[in-house]
Amino acid sequence: MTTQVQGVKRSGSNIPWGKTLAWIGLALLLIITLFPFWWMVRTALTGPQSLFRDTGSLLPVDPTLIHFRRVLGLVDTETAVAMGGSGQSINFGRALMNSIIVTAVVVFFQVLSCAMAAYAFARLRFPGRELIFGLYIAALMVPAIVTTIPNFILVRQFKLLNTYAGIVAPTLLMTPFAVFFLRQFFLGVNREVEEAARIDGASIWTSFIRVVVPITMPALTTLAIVTMINTWNNYLWPLIVGSDERVRVLTVALGIFRTQTPQGAPDWTGLMAGTTLAIIPTFIIFMLLGRKILDSIQFTGFK
């Protein structure tokens, strides 16, 4: 709404000053927001001897890619120790792979399963519909920690600790938010096209897959982004059920890496190389789908 902005502008008396100040404020905000990212990359690229010497240099001193190579386990132990790391292999490549596997599986199944459920709640008539949906909504309000401990016990009983299955289980088939969000969207979609398909003899399933899913792709994509970010960023659950190195995801690997203080202090260059790697996928998603993420913020209050 441009009229609002113009209306406000006209009424001010000391515009130039106010406006300059406002721009300075915004610039400051952007610097405070972005500087830590630069410092992370700068540290990850700083040569091992220079980290303690040139603590204030804005650019990496003796720039090197060695820290990325050693957190990916690409250099031998002696070199890694010489570069400020611990002798233990830090297999970040593995953790990256685990994060990708877990996130991809959760996103695919959660979106499919919740789209089906949301469609049934929005379109189909069946006994118990309001009751079941009401229960889902009630679950929306329960804080995660309440179900975390019983879920841990359940996963332990099924002998699924330290397996991919255990890590993905609680969010694989549904989150109350996902069902709720998609149902709201389906309610707003025109029924005519799918009804035409039904009249032409398509089954409910066929019309769902061939008509409903393509039409509602924007909402499904939004949910996929939300689920992807939440799964990628999740820490507590994978920490308690999957800290074993074979299935350890990135956030858990970073947490363990942080507690290692190989030479008396945390391995900062290695840690910053690790965090840089950990957020590259987030950045790629952000570059590709930034506009979509911004739009979705207007109608999802997730996290």
Next chain:
Amino acid sequence: MTASSQLPTGTALPAPPAPGRRRLITEESVTALFFILPSLLGFILFYAMPALRGVWISMTDWDLLTDASFIGLQNYSRLFQDAEFWNALKVTLYYVVLNIPLQTILAVVIAVLMSRLTKSMLVRGLIILPWLLPPVVVGLLWLWLLDPNIGIVNVALKSLGLPMIAFLGLPQYAMPTIAMINIWQYVGYTALLIFAGLQSIPGSVYEAASIDGASENQMFWRITIPLLRPVLVFVLVTSVIGSFQIFDTIAITTKGGPINATKVMNWYIYEQAFTRYNMGYSTTISIILFAILVFISLAQMRLMRAGESDM
């Protein structure tokens, strides 16, 4: 598209009746069952059963190793004598008070700045960047920036002739520092929610006020804030709920220390469950946390008359 019209309403709209399809109802029910079955399975296994089981576990002394025995409400009465629990509650409330007012005020300021200065997608994109990151990464990043010896913040303080500060190492600074870190992560996102709310206020309202001679200050307090109320309620309720559950940042930076200064409810629950194996007692605390959140959310909505709009 306004933010408020898209907020969850929680009402279930009945599907319009489909005349002439009466005979298909059973077939439709069977199909519907097939459609909701996967989600229902997930719901029963990982939401409904754990919730009920949690209530049961909270009435036992289970330690994971030996069999659980029923001890009634002992865990609940234990809470009252547990100084650590009261400390955790106090520390959590302190965090919420440090976090929410400052974050919300900053977010409103940023949202107003943006709506006056620029509609740039780039600017909006950049300010939500921290929110997309794993809190674990954000915690690590600030742990490094604030390192007492060679972190850039202290290096900068030193070069200005100021004393260096162990931000996360001193009890009096640790919680404000954690609050600052989380404001850094979430203020941009909150600002964007409010920005979306600002866009939905019709410009004509401001024009009319301006013709009537209202000052900018008056317009902000008499128009912007009242019309933003539904969005502000949403932002406050969700961010307060989120703040009460802070875990990741603390797990990475201070682990509840120094001297319990950052031992919030979720960290205490985690510690009771996974380092002391008191499954019963930790579950009890989590149920109390849930009760507190329900109470606070209802109180907030009531106080702020959430359902009404001033439009």
